Amino acid sequence: MGDAVQESIPLYLGAWAGVPKEPQVFPTWYIKRTFRHAEDKRLHHVNVEAFVQAAATAFPAWLRPLQVFRFGLATVGSVVVILLLAL
16 A cells, blocks of 8 residues: 555655646545556545545645646746747
């Protein structure tokens, strides 16, 4: 079980690197999906909400709003660039 948990942690911790991605904004959904498809059946019974909440308490309170803002900014910026290129 430890390996699968370690593999899913970057879904939540990935906020520190690169372009914002959906797993950073919606970690619970992605971790649930990962655990649901895991070969290790023990992961199917993990309370993902509690797992993500426990991980979230280890970070400063401003991190989650920053991730959402950064994701939104990147999305809106991409749409603006596409529209400008279409002109």
